[in-house]
Structures are given as structure tokens and as C-alpha cells.
Amino acid sequence: MQNPLNILHLEDNRLDAELIRETLTAQGIIANMSPVQTEDEFRCSLKNGSVGLILADYALPGFDGMTALAIARENRPELPCICVSGTIGEEVAIESLKSGATDYVLKHHLQRLGLSVRRALSDVEERRQRAGAEQALRRVEEARRDSELRYRRLFESAKDGILIIDADSGKIVDVNPFLIEMLAYSKEELVSRELWQIGVFKDIGASRSAFAELQERGYIRFEDLPLETRDGLTRQVEFVSNSYLVGESRVIQCNIRDISERKCLEQNLREKNIELENANLAKDRFLANMSHELRTPLNAIIGFTGTLLMKLPGPLNADQEHQLSTVQSSARHLLSLINDLLDLAKIESGKVEIKYEPVVCQGVVEEVAAALRPLAEGKGLEFKIKAPKSSLRIAADRRILSQILINLSNNAIKFTEKGQVRIELGKRQSNGQTLASIEVIDTGIGIRAEDQEKLFQAFQQVCTEHGSEGTGLGLFLSQKLAILIKGKIEFESEYGKGSTFRLLIPTD
Amino acid sequence: MTARVLVIEDNPASLELMIYLLESLGHTALHTRDGEEGIYIARTQLPDLILCDVQLPGIDGHEVCRQLKSHPASCAIPLVALTACAMVGDREKMLAEGFNDYLSKPINPEKFMDQIAPFLGIQTGKG
Numbered sequence: 001m002q003n004p005l006n007i008l009h010l011e012d013n014r015l016d017a018e019l020i021r022e023t024l025t026a027q028g029i030i031a032n033m034s035p036v037q038t039e040d041e042f043r044c045s046l047k048n049g050s051v052g053l054i055l056a057d058y059a060l061p062g063f064d065g066m067t068a069l070a071i072a073r074e075n076r077p078e079l080p081c082i083c084v085s086g087t088i089g090e091e092v093a094i095e096s097l098k099s100g101a102t103d104y105v106l107k108h109h110l111q112r113l114g115l116s117v118r119r120a121l122s123d124v125e126e127r128r129q130r131a132g133a134e135q136a137l138r139r140v141e142e143a144r145r146d147s148e149l150r151y152r153r154l155f156e157s158a159k160d161g162i163l164i165i166d167a168d169s170g171k172i173v174d175v176n177p178f179l180i181e182m183l184a185y186s187k188e189e190l191v192s193r194e195l196w197q198i199g200v201f202k203d204i205g206a207s208r209s210a211f212a213e214l215q216e217r218g219y220i221r222f223e224d225l226p227l228e229t230r231d232g233l234t235r236q237v238e239f240v241s242n243s244y245l246v247g248e249s250r251v252i253q254c255n256i257r258d259i260s261e262r263k264c265l266e267q268n269l270r271e272k273n274i275e276l277e278n279a280n281l282a283k284d285r286f287l288a289n290m291s292h293e294l295r296t297p298l299n300a301i302i303g304f305t306g307t308l309l310m311k312l313p314g315p316l317n318a319d320q321e322h323q324l325s326t327v328q329s330s331a332r333h334l335l336s337l338i339n340d341l342l343d344l345a346k347i348e349s350g351k352v353e354i355k356y357e358p359v360v361c362q363g364v365v366e367e368v369a370a371a372l373r374p375l376a377e378g379k380g381l382e383f384k385i386k387a388p389k390s391s392l393r394i395a396a397d398r399r400i401l402s403q404i405l406i407n408l409s410n411n412a413i414k415f416t417e418k419g420q421v422r423i424e425l426g427k428r429q430s431n432g433q434t435l436a437s438i439e440v441i442d443t444g445i446g447i448r449a450e451d452q453e454k455l456f457q458a459f460q461q462v463c464t465e466h467g468s469e470g471t472g473l474g475l476f477l478s479q480k481l482a483i484l485i486k487g488k489i490e491f492e493s494e495y496g497k498g499s500t501f502r503l504l505i506p507t508d
Numbered sequence: 509m510t511a512r513v514l515v516i517e518d519n520p521a522s523l524e525l526m527i528y529l530l531e532s533l534g535h536t537a538l539h540t541r542d543g544e545e546g547i548y549i550a551r552t553q554l555p556d557l558i559l560c561d562v563q564l565p566g567i568d569g570h571e572v573c574r575q576l577k578s579h580p581a582s583c584a585i586p587l588v589a590l591t592a593c594a595m596v597g598d599r600e601k602m603l604a605e606g607f608n609d610y611l612s613k614p615i616n617p618e619k620f621m622d623q624i625a626p627f628l629g630i631q632t633g634k635g
Contacts, residue, residue, distance in 0.1 A: 288593065291592070291593075292563065292592040292593055293592075295592035295612070295613045295614060296519055296522065296592045296613060297521070298613070298614040299519075299521070299522050299525065299592065299613040299614040299615060300519075300521035300522060300524075300525055301614070302614040302615075302616070302617075303522075303525040303529070303614060303615055303617050304525060304528075306616065306617030306618055307525070307528060307529060307532065307617050310617060310618060312528070312529075312532045331614075335614060
């Protein structure tokens, strides 16, 4: 025994108490004896939790063994209690055992005491162990019940269909309410039947081969499987199966998610996309046809006006020449309107391909000047370039850059009656960035303050004394093109004195 | 220099313009409004230059180009597309198909002479 045994010893005779203690020691039982004589002492000592055994004399003055036994049973039912008495008769002995005594030992027979104590303690130990085992078993059982309950709740309330199949026979063991509702079969129609007997899995060959694969691999998954419900409706499902052991038997759990709605949405989206693509193609075709159909008659108009003005068929009088020139410029105006509209349509549909390449600004400006100088000089205007000697290099789409500068220069010439149009090249700093600045400066009519904010809007042509000549798209288009090549157009204008349009493009 | 120029063009007004311009410049204009006939004329008459519209009834300008350029009798004759298809990329597409040049409609009659001159061995500038 590892810890000394604490014995509550009810005994009025000190000699007997001594004798009993010595007997126990002699028999190898090391014990702390707590001797008590009265009921009060007895009750008080019982409260000591470390007491492991009671030895009780049977006959005490004012207190007796039977009463002590009753008190002990009531307060510490687990404590073994051995009656030790000199005056116990057989009947009393039996009576005491009936009242719950563990054993009884006669004082003149104390050689039995050690054995009796040992047996009582081992009984207590055995009871304690049995109680522990029973409690552990109860806990396991409770845990199992909790787990079953949780599983059941999940199974019953899951928003996915769940099917449990016996992996050996293929018979359906269980099916959850969600699947029953999804497939419109009753539980009875499903449970205990083989998987392939159910209409849902009516492709028997496929069901059997899937089942065989599942048995072999333990896992199977279908992203998109059509299942037919009892009502003949087709449901698109995501089907995931696992097989695992439950005790001795292997089961297959199938999780079935109805993705019909998702599939339907996806399908709608695909159709909408195709529609959109077709609409886009139709628009592109329409634009191409439109361009073709408008250009064809213009070919004859501009062409024959040209031959007449070239006087190929013969001389013209002054009125004829003037009127034909008007036809020619109107036709060209119509052509530029068509071109601008097509350009705009291309920009709006993101169809403009931008090819960045190293561009020397001086080169582009020279080209633009060469193309437009005759037009300016035809009106008696100077067309000048002011540029630094060192090359101003940027990365830009040369064609787009050129188109912007042609638009701006054309406008400048159009709205200037005397003086000059000048292109100035330079650099500017803005937010730590070095920008190339290409300014188109004119000494023309300028723009009224109230008209300035409408300047970059489509079809917002500012009225001038000589009517409206442009398409109303030029600046709108130029600004869009500038943004396409990561630049922007600014302007300053003083009515009556002239305007400056400035294209700014990052140099890096 | 007088050249023989074949015009394949289905639009009557455009065809009339081309014939008038070519003849005014002193050239001889052969013409047809049909692609297949154009190929036949090209192979039998061997003009100095072919101006070909692209949208034609029957076989179109693309097919005319393919057939002319794949035949030894006609592959060396300069072929210029004359078209109202003037969307971005049209020019590059046609040059890639084998056309030697591309003129978009409406043409500019004042520049027309200079545009065809290189194909007739005439120095560009003044004819």
C-alpha cells in the first residue's frame, strides 16, 4: 500500500485500541489510527475525506455499533466498515452484515483482522475501478449519441442531396429529405433498392461502371451530370462520391448538388455573349458597308468635279468654276464627315490598334507642315515651325500623332484669315513628368470665353461669322485620340486674337 | 507614253470616270464590269496596268487578284486595287494578298496621274 491507510477507529477501551493497532502493524498494515469514542467524535471524523476504513466496536456506552454503522452508511456509503467486538453473537453478526458492515472480527480472534482489512480495501478498489469503467462507457455512449444526432441533423437539413449506399450490394441505405425533394421519389421508393433500379440512374451501364470505379478508387466526381427526376425533369447536378468503412461494412456516400439554376444562368450568359458578339460584328459590318456605300457615289461626284475643274472636257466660265469648286469642297466636307464618324466608331468600340514606336517630333511636324502648307498659303497665311535643334523623342503611335496634328492644324488654318499658323515644339514639366509639348498657334478669330467649355464636345461647333465649316467632330476626335496615346490637348484662346492648342505627351 | 490600262469596275459612274480620266491622259482603256471577264482580258490582251475594284458581282477583287497573280501569263502585270473599302487594315490586307498598290475611293483626279505613273514607267511628278 503506497499511502498509509487512515482508519477511523471507534473504540472505548484504550487497551483494545492499542492491541488492534499493534495487530494491524504486525500483520503488515501500516495505518494512521484516529480513535474516537462518542457519536459526536465519530460524526466529526467521518467528514475527514482521507478516512479509508472504519473499525467499530459493537458495544459502547451510550453509542453502539449498529448506530455507528447507520451513520456511516448515511454519510459515507463507500467506506468499508468492519465490526470488531468481543461480545458479538452470531445473530448480531448477521444483523450487522445486513446493515451494511463489510465484515466482523472477534476481539479474541484478531488474527483475522489483517485479512479482513485487506479484503475490504480490495473490494473498495474493485468497486472504484468498476465505477470508473462504467462512467467511461457512459461517456463514450453519450459522445456516440451526440455524434449521431449531429450527423442526423446535418443529413436531414443539408441543402445538398445525400445518398448512402451499401458498397458491396449497391443497395441504397439512406437518403436525405433534400434529395427526396430534388428527385421527387419517396423515401420508400429509394431505400433498399439497388442504385440502378432507380429511374434517376437509368443509364444502367454508366451507373454500374461508375459504381465499379468508385469501389476501386474510393472516390468519384462528376462536374455536371444530368439526372432525371421521377417527373421526367432533368436536373444538372454536381455529383461527388466517397466510400468509407462504417464498422465492418463499406458504405458509399454520394453528395448531389443541384446546379441546374447555375447551369441555366451560365447558358443564358453564354447566349447573351454570343448575341453581343454578333451585334458587335453586325455593327462592324454595317460600318464597313456604310463606308463603302457612301464612298462609291462620292467617287463619281468628286472625280467628275475634279475633271471639270481640271478643265479636261473644256474651258469653264467664272460662275461654272466657282459653283463647281463649291460642289468639290462640299463633297470633301462630306467625305471628312464620313471619315470622322468612322474613326469615332472605331475608337468607341476599342478597335483602334495602337502601335507605340520611337518618334522624333520634328519629323512628324515637318510632314504635317508639308501636307498643309499649300492650304495655308492658298489663304495667304504663313505656316511656320519653331523647334529646338536637338531631336524631341517620344514613344507614340505615329499615325495617331500625325492625325491629331493634322486636325489641329487644319482647324487653325480654317479659322485664321490673316497672319500665320505656327507649330512650336518644346518640353514641359508636370507632376515630376517630362512632357513633349506640341503647340499649334494661330492668329485667327479665337474662341469666345462662353464657347470654350463646349469646345471638346461632339457636334458642338462654335458659330463663326463665316458659318460652320467643320464636322463638329474634329476636336472631340482629336482629344479621344490624344487620350489613346496617353496624352491630352489643352488650349488657350483670346477672342479676336487667336488660339493655341497644345498636345502634351509623356516623353518616357 | 500611251499605255493600255484594264479597268475592272462594276459601278457604272466609277467606270465612266476611270475611262474618261485614262483617255484624257492619253491612255487606252480596256474595261469590263465582271471579274471573270477581266481575268480573260488580262491574259489575252496583256495590258500594262490593271485597276480592279474589290466588291464585284461574281468573283470579287480578292479572287481576281489570286487568279491573276497565280498565272504566269498575268502575274507580272501591275495590279492596283481601286476600292471604297477604306477601313483600317484594308490596305495592308490587300497588299498582302498580292495587289501592287491600293487607291481608296473617292479618288482625287488631280493626283490620279501621279498615282498610276510608277506602274507605267512614267517618272512621277509631271507626266
